[in-house]
Amino acid sequence: MNTPTPKHLVSTKFSPPRIGAKYITRVDLLAQLQRKRHCRLALVTGSAGYGKTTLLAQWRKVCLKASAEVAWLALTADDKSYADFSTALFAAMQRIGISVATDLSLEVASAAAMDAAIAAIVEAAVGLPKELYLMIDDYQYVEAPLAHKFMQKLVDQGPGNLHFVIGSRLTPPLSLSRLRMMDQIVELDSDGLPFDLAETRSFVDENLGPGKINADELTLIHELTGGWPSCIQLIIIMLRNRPDARATLGDLIWRSSDLQAYLSEEVMAQLPAELSEFAVALSIFRRFSAPLAREVTGNEHAADLLERMEDENLLITRVDSDDRTAWYRFHPLFGEFLATRLARREGDAVRELHRRASRWFAAHGLLAEAVRHASAGEDVEFAASVIERAAPATWSVEYLGPTLHLLERLPEQTLLSHQRLLFIACLTVALTTRPAKAKAWLAHLQANAASADPEIASSLPLVHAAIAFQHDDTQRMIDLLEPHRGDTFDNPFLQYLLVAELCAAYAAAGRFTEARRLFNLHPVPPAERNNDMALVAQATRASTILLEGNAREAERESAGLLTRSVQAVGRHSISANICASVLADACYELDRIDVARETIANRRGLLHSSGPDVLIHTSLCRARLDLLQESADAALDFVQQQTAHLRSMRQIRAVAHMLAEQVKILLLKHDHAGALETLTLLDEIAEAHTAEQGSKAEIPAIAALARARVLRHDQPEEALRALQITRRHAEAFGRGRLAALADLLSAIVLAEQRSDSDAQACFVRAVEAAQRLGLVRTFVDEGAAAGRLLAKVVREGKLEGATLQYATGLLEKFPDSAISEGLAGNARRAGASKLQPVLTQRELEILSLVGQAMSNKRIALALDITIETVKWNLRNIFSKLGVSSRYDAMVWARKQELIR
Numbered sequence: 001m002n003t004p005t006p007k008h009l010v011s012t013k014f015s016p017p018r019i020g021a022k023y024i025t026r027v028d029l030l031a032q033l034q035r036k037r038h039c040r041l042a043l044v045t046g047s048a049g050y051g052k053t054t055l056l057a058q059w060r061k062v063c064l065k066a067s068a069e070v071a072w073l074a075l076t077a078d079d080k081s082y083a084d085f086s087t088a089l090f091a092a093m094q095r096i097g098i099s100v101a102t103d104l105s106l107e108v109a110s111a112a113a114m115d116a117a118i119a120a121i122v123e124a125a126v127g128l129p130k131e132l133y134l135m136i137d138d139y140q141y142v143e144a145p146l147a148h149k150f151m152q153k154l155v156d157q158g159p160g161n162l163h164f165v166i167g168s169r170l171t172p173p174l175s176l177s178r179l180r181m182m183d184q185i186v187e188l189d190s191d192g193l194p195f196d197l198a199e200t201r202s203f204v205d206e207n208l209g210p211g212k213i214n215a216d217e218l219t220l221i222h223e224l225t226g227g228w229p230s231c232i233q234l235i236i237i238m239l240r241n242r243p244d245a246r247a248t249l250g251d252l253i254w255r256s257s258d259l260q261a262y263l264s265e266e267v268m269a270q271l272p273a274e275l276s277e278f279a280v281a282l283s284i285f286r287r288f289s290a291p292l293a294r295e296v297t298g299n300e301h302a303a304d305l306l307e308r309m310e311d312e313n314l315l316i317t318r319v320d321s322d323d324r325t326a327w328y329r330f331h332p333l334f335g336e337f338l339a340t341r342l343a344r345r346e347g348d349a350v351r352e353l354h355r356r357a358s359r360w361f362a363a364h365g366l367l368a369e370a371v372r373h374a375s376a377g378e379d380v381e382f383a384a385s386v387i388e389r390a391a392p393a394t395w396s397v398e399y400l401g402p403t404l405h406l407l408e409r410l411p412e413q414t415l416l417s418h419q420r421l422l423f424i425a426c427l428t429v430a431l432t433t434r435p436a437k438a439k440a441w442l443a444h445l446q447a448n449a450a451s452a453d454p455e456i457a458s459s460l461p462l463v464h465a466a467i468a469f470q471h472d473d474t475q476r477m478i479d480l481l482e483p484h485r486g487d488t489f490d491n492p493f494l495q496y497l498l499v500a501e502l503c504a505a506y507a508a509a510g511r512f513t514e515a516r517r518l519f520n521l522h523p524v525p526p527a528e529r530n531n532d533m534a535l536v537a538q539a540t541r542a543s544t545i546l547l548e549g550n551a552r553e554a555e556r557e558s559a560g561l562l563t564r565s566v567q568a569v570g571r572h573s574i575s576a577n578i579c580a581s582v583l584a585d586a587c588y589e590l591d592r593i594d595v596a597r598e599t600i601a602n603r604r605g606l607l608h609s610s611g612p613d614v615l616i617h618t619s620l621c622r623a624r625l626d627l628l629q630e631s632a633d634a635a636l637d638f639v640q641q642q643t644a645h646l647r648s649m650r651q652i653r654a655v656a657h658m659l660a661e662q663v664k665i666l667l668l669k670h671d672h673a674g675a676l677e678t679l680t681l682l683d684e685i686a687e688a689h690t691a692e693q694g695s696k697a698e699i700p701a702i703a704a705l706a707r708a709r710v711l712r713h714d715q716p717e718e719a720l721r722a723l724q725i726t727r728r729h730a731e732a733f734g735r736g737r738l739a740a741l742a743d744l745l746s747a748i749v750l751a752e753q754r755s756d757s758d759a760q761a762c763f764v765r766a767v768e769a770a771q772r773l774g775l776v777r778t779f780v781d782e783g784a785a786a787g788r789l790l791a792k793v794v795r796e797g798k799l800e801g802a803t804l805q806y807a808t809g810l811l812e813k814f815p816d817s818a819i820s821e822g823l824a825g826n827a828r829r830a831g832a833s834k835l836q837p838v839l840t841q842r843e844l845e846i847l848s849l850v851g852q853a854m855s856n857k858r859i860a861l862a863l864d865i866t867i868e869t870v871k872w873n874l875r876n877i878f879s880k881l882g883v884s885s886r887y888d889a890m891v892w893a894r895k896q897e898l899i900r
Helices: 026-037 052-067 082-094 110-127 146-156 177-181 195-207 214-225 230-239 242-255 259-268 273-284 290-298 302-311 331-341 347-363 369-375 380-391 397-407 414-416 419-432 435-447 453-468 474-484 492-508 512-521 532-548 551-569 574-589 593-602 606-609 614-627 632-648 650-670 670-685 695-710 716-732 736-752 755-771 784-795 801-811 824-833 840-850 856-863 867-883 886-896
Strands: 041-045 069-074 131-137 162-168 185-188 315-317 327-330
Touching: 026 185, 041 052, 052 069, 052 162, 052 606, 052 856, 069 082, 082 110, 082 131, 082 146, 082 532, 110 146, 110 162, 146 177, 162 397, 177 474, 195 214, 195 230, 214 230, 214 331, 214 593, 214 856, 230 259, 259 331, 273 290, 273 302, 273 331, 273 347, 290 302, 290 347, 302 315, 327 331, 327 784, 347 369, 347 380, 369 380, 369 397, 380 397, 380 414, 380 419, 397 419, 397 532, 397 574, 414 435, 419 435, 419 453, 435 453, 453 474, 453 492, 474 492, 492 512, 492 532, 512 532, 532 551, 532 574, 532 614, 551 574, 574 593, 574 606, 574 614, 593 614, 593 856, 606 614, 606 632, 614 632, 614 650, 614 755, 632 650, 650 695, 670 695, 695 716, 695 736, 716 736, 736 755, 736 784, 755 801, 784 801, 784 886, 840 856, 840 867, 856 867, 867 886
Parallel strands: 041 162, 041 185, 069 131, 131 162
Antiparallel strands: 315 327
């Protein structure tokens, strides 16, 4: 018999939330659920606002489309008791055809009554021919142990066609090991629920409109929120109300009163006082563990409290570590929120937390963190002593940030009296674009070299080379380091620094074979692949590949290395920045425009405080992306601002590249006078560097390339002579991409002068280089002139084999269809089909369900729309297709392979 739904239960408990058009489909998460759709239990746990309910609602629609019966149950604080929970559960089950007459209204039910209820549910479910899904949202409200016991039995004993989907902020107290062993459970948690960058972009575009924010702003939002859906939604609301706030997006997020209220009401208000105070104290850490938390807070129950924080998904995640200790970190926004609460405490109390932390980290050999917290606790003497006592083998790039922080507070006399500290300080400022300061300290260090630690004395050439690197003086780097190329240091940091510096210097001089041999001479053992300075050396090797011009290989090398760098040492580490610069440039060249933009998005260090080659690669890539995706004016504004910044940094080679790019943009804007004026500035720089031997030797070649662009139409002979200067430099220094560009531009000038034979020889050489190196944008960015030449050599059969195949594919990249007119044109025209009716995504969804023989009512239920909306869409479909029935529409869709 059917048991009627108790009248006191409101119908909204059984109604899923309506998913508006502004939500995005969680494709990857739904795929995980779909792969295990026949499991007995799907468990979705995560912090407040992580999109659990939305995911369950989307999964419900997928299940309905597959003709399953689905019931929804949204629990509240009123359902914490066994009687209230079971009453709501039974009422939900009735909606998928399972009726249970057993009376479980008593607060404490007997085991017999519980078993009878489960037997009735199982019997009823077995008798139904369809897959049955019961989706229970907000399960964290259930408190009664008897309720959990009932759910445990129901999951364990349920038939194969009965599936439970549970969404909860807390991990339910259910025994799941048996289900895991049987592969009868799918689990999604706070690690998997946040949006990835692509989902963040889709969500922002869907709600604000495409192109309303740029890639830098999008990446900043994603980084600050960690993909937290509710927080991104708050930001969208704020930007919709205050579009001008884009300029101060970071401050807008941190200071949002809505975000503060959300965290206070939805997260902190749920915590007991002890746990709340404990979390606030831990906000001083970038990562924390139970032993560290116990030492710093003095709370003997630290391990239990951390376990509870993890079980309750308190916006913390586990951090990978080399030891067996469980380490955690807070979500960035939650950590900042807690830090603002901590800042209200007495300053002495906060400093004491930092000092305790510094001593714990120092005692456990985690020296970078020890220095960081000692500096924050204003205990500079202890910070200095930590570095002074550090064994050389423990030095790492991770020291740089804390050391810079310490140097701002440390009296210079204290610094000068500690040799090892002074050496690390010299390295730090030399590697972080402060060469002048490094020179002054290095002079003091050298004055006392006789009494210095032998390893420090032998390492001084590395500091000199680091200073020369910042001055872009690669010939001096070679002179300093080449005598030591076979030296072996016990300190891995110094060993890989030597390899990285000498590799960069050799590559700048065009000595690529010798750069590669360094890694044979000093191989990186597998155990040290993720050592931070070893990663810098490997990233430098990727940079040399790009410098040779091989975009395809540079992309392969840098992509995996960037992922590894981010995982091992962080997104803004030196190695990650070098890899990001290489990857962005390579991806731009390969015409992977979106990847290039995302790679450099929100990485201000790449444009403001990096080494010369990183600055050049990234600045050029950014300018060309702006030109391609925004406008010539936007690109010109960026180039002019970056030129001024690079002048202030005295990076004259980078300035030359920016002026050459400015000439190119001004010519695209038909501003010949402006281009000529800029060229004059560039020629003055080139004139001062005609005798350079290192990396600055490319300045005259870059100036010559810009001169050829300006003189191309009025003085073609002078333009060709200028391009010969560029090509000779490219050949001498092994710059394959630059050589191909010089050949390409020479071919264009010669073709315009009707020197067809010479033009063809230059152009074929350029195309052969393009095929070998993977060059695309080098050709496409030169516009229709390059496209016409390419079409001509393909059409006239001047290419063959792999080069012909590559050229044909390259031709498709040109936006001007007139360029390729006549190339396989007949075949294309023969293959062209009549325009087909265009159906909206909603219409295609409805057609797909029509193909499953669903009624209008069933389609409306599956798509969460009204029957009238279904009928209206069907009428539109019939009109577009010129048919009069559901069957004819379905046949058409199947012929077009739109549905199965």
